[in-house]
Amino acid sequence: xxxxxxxxLSALPTVEQRHRDHRCYPDGVAFxxxxxxxxxxxKISVLDWGFLHSDxxxxxxxxxxxxxxxxxxxxxxxFRGMERLRMTLPYSRAEIEIILANxxxxxxxxxxxxxxxxxRGVSPTFSRxxxxxxxxxxxxxxPFGSVASKEQLExxxxxxxxxxxxxxxxxxxxxxxxYHWLDLVKGLFxxxxxxxxxxxxxxxxxxxxxxPGFNVFTxxxxxxxxxxxxxxxxxxxxxxxxxxxxxxxxxxVGDIAPNxxxxxxxVFITSTAGGIMPVTRIDDVEVGDGKVGALTRRLMELYWKxxxxxxxxxxxxYA
Amino acid sequence: xxxxxxxxLSALPTVEQRHRDHRCYPDGVAFxxxxxxxxxxxKISVLDWGFLHSDxxxxxxxxxxxxxxxxxxxxxxxFRGMERLRMTLPYSRAEIEIILANxxxxxxxxxxxxxxxxxRGVSPTFSRxxxxxxxxxxxxxxPFGSVASKEQLExxxxxxxxxxxxxxxxxxxxxxxxYHWLDLVKGLFxxxxxxxxxxxxxxxxxxxxxxPGFNVFTxxxxxxxxxxxxxxxxxxxxxxxxxxxxxxxxxxVGDIAPNxxxxxxxVFITSTAGGIMPVTRIDDVEVGDGKVGALTRRLMELYWKxxxxxxxxxxxxYA
Numbered sequence: 111x112x113x114x115x116x117x118x119l120s121a122l123p124t125v126e127q128r129h130r131d132h133r134c135y136p137d138g139v140a141f142x143x144x145x146x147x148x149x150x151x152x153k154i155s156v157l158d159w160g161f162l163h164s165d166x167x168x169x170x171x172x173x174x175x176x177x178x179x180x181x182x183x184x185x186x187x188x189f190r191g192m193e194r195l196r197m198t199l200p201y202s203r204a205e206i207e208i209i210l211a212n213x214x215x216x217x218x219x220x221x222x223x224x225x226x227x228x229x230r231g232v233s234p235t236f237s238r239x240x241x242x243x244x245x246x247x248x249x250x251x252x253p254f255g256s257v258a259s260k261e262q263l264e265x266x267x268x269x270x271x272x273x274x275x276x277x278x279x280x281x282x283x284x285x286x287x288x289y290h291w292l293d294l295v296k297g298l299f300x301x302x303x304x305x306x307x308x309x310x311x312x313x314x315x316x317x318x319x320x321x322p323g324f325n326v327f328t329x330x331x332x333x334x335x336x337x338x339x340x341x342x343x344x345x346x347x348x349x350x351x352x353x354x355x356x357x358x359x360x361x362x363v364g365d366i367a368p369n370x371x372x373x374x375x376x377v378f379i380t381s382t383a384g385g386i387m388p389v390t391r392i393d394d395v396e397v398g399d400g401k402v403g404a405l406t407r408r409l410m411e412l413y414w415k416x417x418x419x420x421x422x423x424x425x426x427x428y429a
Numbered sequence: 430x431x432x433x434x435x436x437x438l439s440a441l442p443t444v445e446q447r448h449r450d451h452r453c454y455p456d457g458v459a460f461x462x463x464x465x466x467x468x469x470x471x472k473i474s475v476l477d478w479g480f481l482h483s484d485x486x487x488x489x490x491x492x493x494x495x496x497x498x499x500x501x502x503x504x505x506x507x508f509r510g511m512e513r514l515r516m517t518l519p520y521s522r523a524e525i526e527i528i529l530a531n532x533x534x535x536x537x538x539x540x541x542x543x544x545x546x547x548x549r550g551v552s553p554t555f556s557r558x559x560x561x562x563x564x565x566x567x568x569x570x571x572p573f574g575s576v577a578s579k580e581q582l583e584x585x586x587x588x589x590x591x592x593x594x595x596x597x598x599x600x601x602x603x604x605x606x607x608y609h610w611l612d613l614v615k616g617l618f619x620x621x622x623x624x625x626x627x628x629x630x631x632x633x634x635x636x637x638x639x640x641p642g643f644n645v646f647t648x649x650x651x652x653x654x655x656x657x658x659x660x661x662x663x664x665x666x667x668x669x670x671x672x673x674x675x676x677x678x679x680x681x682v683g684d685i686a687p688n689x690x691x692x693x694x695x696v697f698i699t700s701t702a703g704g705i706m707p708v709t710r711i712d713d714v715e716v717g718d719g720k721v722g723a724l725t726r727r728l729m730e731l732y733w734k735x736x737x738x739x740x741x742x743x744x745x746x747y748a
Binding site: 122123124125126127128129130131132133134135136139140142143145146147148149150151152153154155156157159160161162163164165195196212215216225227230232234236238239240241244248250252255257274275276277278280281282283286288289290291292293294295296298299302314429 | 443446450453466467471478534544557563567597613748
């Protein structure tokens with residue numbers, strides 16, 4: 111039996127009143143409890159159910175060249191997620207829009223990654239009943255980031271198919287955007303162990319599901335395909351389907367087996383963090399001719415072009 | 430398209446330097462970054478992967494009547510979890526023991542709930558690569574809490590079997606104690622919707638798995654049984670198995686179908702938060718004669734008696 115010593119009386123440390131945090135935080139502005147704050151202040155208690163039970167939903171929208179991209183779709187999903195988790199906030203949708211715009215404006219970032227979060231919070235009486243918790247809202251704007259680096263966007267990502275199974279819909283509703291990522295983090299380590307840059311995990315039937323923060327598409331003989339079930343219904347995924355409509359391309363949602371993925375002519379992933387990103391190697395197999403595909407390039411170009419289109423984007427007013 | 434207004438220039442709010450937190454926190458002491466702090470200061474950044482990806486492991490040990498109960502087993506599990514998640518801390522096991530004891534001693538709680546947490550942290554360069562993150566340690570001691578109230582311990586808990594499926598081992602290793610709880614929170618709401626107090630969720634095959642923070646046992650004709658797979662290997666669960674050895678009771682680990690659960694003579698749940706807690710109603714069915722069973726009572730008594738036994742517990746030195 112190990113001895114849990116508190117040390118002699120004289121050695122008992124002092125309780126200090128303020129945490130001194132020596133970490134670096136990105137340049138950005140957060141909103142909590144009615145205050146706009148630097149990112150270093152955007153913290154939640156370790157007792158918040160959002161941390162203690164990952165009992166939270168969120169959404170991330172990006173700002174590109176001073177304009178929110180498809181903000182409405184992100185807000186729709188955020189409010190739907192809160193409803194499904196039975197959470198409520200004291201802010202209306204219009205108020206949240208203003209808060210997000212203020213975070214961006216105050217941060218002065220012209221390209222930003224903007225996150226809105228609702229956690230279960232804590233009960234004022236420390237009750238274990240989640241119905242008694244005071245739900246909590248946090249929003250922030252930090253510099254835009256991408257899943258793929260500039261080099262990776264040029265030559266295509268190298269990924270692995272991990273045998274880790276994405277948390278199934280019978281356990282956690284994937285249409286509620288959530289922070290349950292240990293499966294995806296396991297996938298990332300599988301990728302690193304195999305000399306790749308990121309991973310796709312599979313669904314419970316062994317078909318391709320999604321990756322850490324992204325959906326996936328295949329192109330085969332001009333036809334696009336993306337998994338239908340058990341995945342986050344990504345806004346960038348939806349945007350690709352919308353772009354396909356506009357370009358009269360055929361796109362289907364349905365199962366993709368790992369061997370179909372590897373036999374595709376082109377493969378790309380989609381995420382708010384980076385948009386449409388080409389994949390040119392899967393496990394040890396080159397995708398197509400190993401170069402970024404023509405259709406992928408065409409979709410990437412149109413995707414970025416849409417960021418200036420007022421029907422797809424909304425300007426932020428900067429100070 | 431909704432208009433994301435930042436408002437006129439004069440309306441742009443000010444960025445304040447300090448978050449003002451009006452929430453209540455329990456009386457307790459936390460440890461972070463070498464400092465002992467009040468619970469109100471125990472906060473992590475929303476950018477920490479421990480929050481953003483629930484990329485963390487933890488353990489909770491309790492102190493009863495001034496003594497840690499089975500601290501060694503909790504530390505074993507905590508260190509095993511960190512190893513599986515490929516996390517490391519700048520503290521040795523002996524140092525963590527001292528930190529935990531100091532938190533308890535400084536809090537002055539004779540009965541405490543003591544948590545140790547390791548999160549992935551964040552990369553100093555904000556890289557998306559978890560290997561570059563600086564892992565983070567937080568510990569705290571707050572007043573002891575229980576899944577069951579005093580009244581519920583006397584008359585037995587009323588639970589439901591939810592059809593929510595516990596996140597399967599193919600997705601997240603359940604032997605790594607983790608905060609992936611949205612399935613268990615869903616189970617809780619299923620319980621409340623059905624007039625019950627808590628819930629059991631099932632495994633992917635439909636057998637009984639576990640509940641929010643607890644394992645489950647059945648007693649049938651003097652034989653104990655608890656689910657084998659896809660559940661947290663609880664220390665209190667292990668303690669019950671150890672007590673059964675001591676009492677020459679037969680205990681098996683194996684599948685329990687929902688109908689077997691309901692046909693049991695006695696049912697109880699186990700958790701560090703409350704110990705051994707009787708269940709007397711499942712859905713609309715009384716367990717046995719609807720009263721707390723004799724064997725459950727016998728195990729509860731022995732469980733609490735062991736808290737004074739130096740082979741099972743370690744004293745905390747209070748100032």
